[in-house]
Amino acid sequence: MECLHEIKLLEYIDAELTSVETAMVRDHLIVCNACNETYQHYLKLESQLNLPLELEPPSIIERSVMEKLFPVLPTYSSVFALIAAGFLLLVTGIYIYFDFANNSIVQALQLTAGNTSNFLGSVISFISTVFSGVYTVFKILDRFINVIFQVNIGAEIIGFTVFVIFSLIGYSVFRFALKKLRSE
Amino acid sequence: MILDEDQVLIKKILEGNRSSFEELMKKYNKKIFGFIFRMVREEETAVELTQDFFIKIYNVMAKYNFEYKFSTWAYRICYNLVIDHVRKNQTQVDSLDDESVSQKQMMASENFESEDGFSHLAREEMNQYVWKAVDCIPLKYRELILLRYLQGLKYDEIADFTGLPVGTVKNRIFKAKEILKTEIEKDGMFT
Numbered sequence: 407m408e409c410l411h412e413i414k415l416l417e418y419i420d421a422e423l424t425s426v427e428t429a430m431v432r433d434h435l436i437v438c439n440a441c442n443e444t445y446q447h448y449l450k451l452e453s454q455l456n457l458p459l460e461l462e463p464p465s466i467i468e469r470s471v472m473e474k475l476f477p478v479l480p481t482y483s484s485v486f487a488l489i490a491a492g493f494l495l496l497v498t499g500i501y502i503y504f505d506f507a508n509n510s511i512v513q514a515l516q517l518t519a520g521n522t523s524n525f526l527g528s529v530i531s532f533i534s535t536v537f538s539g540v541y542t543v544f545k546i547l548d549r550f551i552n553v554i555f556q557v558n559i560g561a562e563i564i565g566f567t568v569f570v571i572f573s574l575i576g577y578s579v580f581r582f583a584l585k586k587l588r589s590e
Numbered sequence: 591m592i593l594d595e596d597q598v599l600i601k602k603i604l605e606g607n608r609s610s611f612e613e614l615m616k617k618y619n620k621k622i623f624g625f626i627f628r629m630v631r632e633e634e635t636a637v638e639l640t641q642d643f644f645i646k647i648y649n650v651m652a653k654y655n656f657e658y659k660f661s662t663w664a665y666r667i668c669y670n671l672v673i674d675h676v677r678k679n680q681t682q683v684d685s686l687d688d689e690s691v692s693q694k695q696m697m698a699s700e701n702f703e704s705e706d707g708f709s710h711l712a713r714e715e716m717n718q719y720v721w722k723a724v725d726c727i728p729l730k731y732r733e734l735i736l737l738r739y740l741q742g743l744k745y746d747e748i749a750d751f752t753g754l755p756v757g758t759v760k761n762r763i764f765k766a767k768e769i770l771k772t773e774i775e776k777d778g779m780f781t
Contacts, residue, residue, distance in 0.1 A: 412764070412768060413761075413764050416764045416767060422760075444771075447771050447774070447775065448767065448771060451720065451767060451770055451771055451774065452767075454716060454717050454720040454721075455720065455724075455735070455738075455739045455767075456739060457717055458624065458721065458739055458740045459717055459718055459721035460620055460624060461620070461623060461624045461627055461628075462620070463619045463620055463623035463624075463637075463640065464633075464637055466637065467619060467623065467637055467640050467641055467644070468612070468615055468616065468619060470641050471615060471641050471644045471645060471648075472608075472612065474641070474645060475611075475645060475648055476608055
């Protein structure tokens, strides 16, 4: 008996044959061991192909696509906080650089407060007290470092460093508060 | 019109919902990457092409026709993207499909042989072996096997994708299976 062409077997597996052809192939497979073996091999191959080996895609794909499609823009809160912190830093820097040594701003504020008796005078007086207090604290701190470590840093540098740290803290707090407000 | 799961996501994406796009990407990432990787056989290129695919899908989503299945539309875009790349880099792909590259050598390098020989390989290992063999057949057969078994397309859909007559598609897939069967028989994997 003549063996089946392999394409016939594949068409049989794919159920692509007519009912008559299907019956012929089925009958042939019962009596022909060689064709039956080939058929079994194709069946095994088919079952493996129907279970595609999945490959794990690198996680960078999803992240990179999202970043390219939706670039992260700075939020309003961070921009506001950055401007506020920058402004504070600038004012502090100017004050410390130009006026820290002779303390003229504090003196001017105290003079203005002395000549003003209303509410504004009290506010100015309060500000001058704060400035004066801060100035004194930095001077003490400078003296303390000088005594302990025998290093002369200078009240200006200490003052500036402290203000930078405070600005950064202020920036974070401000940003957090704005975020909280926006989410509410 | 009743929308399927994918189409609901697309509707949301078109309304500006980003997380729906992320969900859609998660769903298709494995299949698309798997198909592309098996076509180009180079991870870096596969990653780039998969990214390009998702960006393209997002950019042309407004053109999607809800009368058709999303997966078929997406697979067609994916196929065209990969084929364009393959055509541009024909030399590289040809060298990989060269008959001189022995399939056995490539498989041996992956250390598939167990102590007991191939006949006792576990089902999972057999599956790995078969798909590794698929990776080694020439591109003109491999692409059709991938479209048929990885993307689950019918013969007429594959013919539509590739522009080949249905008869040619069938013959090539049969030929591919013949090559695979012969190789697996040679290695005694069926016994």
